[in-house]
Amino acid sequence: MFFNHSYAKDLQDLVSPVKVAPLFNAKLRLFNKTLAQEIKFPEHLHQPESLISALFNPQSELNRHSIAQKYGGHQFGSWNPELGDGRGLLLAELRTSESRNVDLHLKGAGKTPYSRFGDGRAVLRSTIREYLASEALHHLGIPTSRALCLISSQEPVYREKQEHGAMLIRTCQSHLRFGHFEYFYHSKQPEKLEKLFQYTLANHFPQCLEQKNAHQAMLSQIVNDTADLVAKWQSFGFCHGVMNTDNMSIHGITFDFGPYAFLDNFEPGYICNHSDHQGRYAFDQQPGVALWNLNALAHAFTPYMSIDEIKETLGEYEPRLTEQYAKLMRKKLGLQQEKQADMTLVNQWLSLLENDKRDYTASFRLLSQANLSQQDVIDHFIGREAAGTWFKQYSRRLELETQSCEQRAMLMRAANPKYVLRNYLAQIAIDRAEEGNFAECERLLTVLQSPFEEQLEHQAYAKTPPDWGQSMEISCSS
Incomplete structure (x- = not known):
């Protein structure tokens, strides 16, 4: 057997069996061959006809044990118990060569018991955005779920206008969210919460079982993994856009892509989600929101930990x-060596970018030149005097480093991407795909797979956005 179904079998009373609802005139448009090989996805399913047939056949190896998971979540700070896989199904799990499980989860699979008033479908534009974003983040080194394939269709789906339905198979360690644990805690189902913890510890945190308090060790791992993730989001200028607790993974990965964005001009309070009227999930609020979400998750640990133990564990996040x-x-x-004043220098640089509305990614890439001069930096800013003053301080700090200019530039280029998934680039790819042309999606994926390389043939993808594409706000609509 290629597939496992541990969640469906071990937690039967926590899930709902649901079969995939086929899409009309479905076509496999994008297939992640590298990922398929990595996770040992069965080779006979690499072929478009075989894969689509397996997805839509209720008795196939992919569809036989498909389930919808139940969870809740804090959405914009308010508790909502009426959540769950409303348009997605956990198909199966794969055991990789590294002896780890990988979930196969289908988005846009049709109605489930948790669809509420929705149709259970995903539209092409949101599916493309998730495929592109997950690959972009992965190649930047940011932990994330990944897309295995994208399927288009001619099935009408109605949002603000009529669109076409699409599907995406997403992979990650598991699809367990903060909201899983919150739901069974707040709904006062201790037996089911205990089952969920036992399953999670055995299958995803086995190392914690060796500790004195396995639950505390598990919470500590989640706290630290989440801190690492958010640090990477902030350093690369990534805005998640909708950090509800049902969109937070216990594995510290970027999960459930909606109205995300990479920063264009550096704007700390940038809001990429047009539904976020209060700016709860603005870029500079992400670190605090992540801690808020961890506090919300920690309530589910209270049967297993004292309040002091929970406070101590949550206290690991900020440092x-x-x-x-x-x-x-x-x-x-x-700066390879650690000096006390380094973050002052970093924050002064960020202030320059904010004051003069300079592009975040392009500005850091500018600093990565081996022959960077004071004039290069001054010319990049409107506030030339402030830029010159900063560069002098930066130059004095660099004198404390031991590597050559060339070595430093090489290391900096490995930390400062030239290419990120700007929303206007994604929109161009979506517009063409909606006309039936997926070539731009393929080209953009090629660029995003080597974000730190120069890629002379793809220089246009490093350009800052045109006016229409600057700081775009994106809808949550799927």
């Missing part, structure tokens, strides 16, 4: 985040 973020930002400035 870990601060340490990891500082380490990443020093690398972006080419």
Whole structure:
């Protein structure tokens, strides 16, 4: 057997069996061959006809044990117990060559008991955005779920307008969210919560079972993994856009892509989600929201930990985040040695970018030149005097480093991408795909697979956005 179904079998009373609802005139448009080989996805399913047939056949190896998971979540700070896999199904798990499980989860699979008033479908534009984003983040070194394949169709789906339905198979360690644990805690189902913890510890945190308090060790791992993730989001200028607890993975990975964005001009309070009227999930709020979400998750641990133990464990978040973020930002400035005033230098640089509305990614890439001069930096800013003053301080700090200019530039280019998934680039690819042309999606994926390389043939993808594409706000609509 290629597939496992441990969640469906071990937690039968926590899930709902649901079969995939076929899409009309479905076509396999994108297939991640590298990922398929990595996770040992069965080769006979690499072929479009075989894969689609397996997805839509209720008795196939992919569809036989498909389930919808139940969970709740804090959405914009308010508790909502009426959540779950409303348009997605856990198909199966694969055991990789590294002896780890990988979930196969189908988005856009049709109605489930948790669809509420929705149709259970995903539209092409949101499916493309998730495929592109998950690959972009992966190749930047940011932990994330990944897309195995994308399927288009001619099935009409109605959102603000009529669109076409699409599907995406997503992979990650598991699809367990903060909201899983919250739901069974708040709904006062201790037996089911205990089952969920036992399953999770045995299958995903086995190392914690060796500790004195396995639940505390598990929470500590989640706290630290989340801190590491958010540090990377902040250093690369990534905005998640909708950090509800049902969109937070216990594995510290980027999960459930909606109205995300990479920063264009550096704007700390940038809001990429047009539904976020209060700015709860603005870029500079992400570190605090992650801690808020961890506090919400920690309630589910109260049957197993004292309040003091929970406070102590949650207290690991801020120092870990601060340490990891500082380490990443020093690398972006080419500072290999740790000095006390380094973060002052980083923050002064960010203030220059904010004041003059300079592009975040392009500005850090500018610093990665081997022959960087004061004039290069001054010419990049409107506030030339402030830029010159900063460069003098930066130059004095670099004198404390031991590597050559060329070595430092090489290391900085490995920390400062030239190419990120700007929303306007994604929109161009979506517009063409909606006309039936997926060539731009393929080209963009090629570029995003080597974000730190020069890629002379793809220089246009490094350009800052045109006016229409600057700081775009994106809808949550799927």
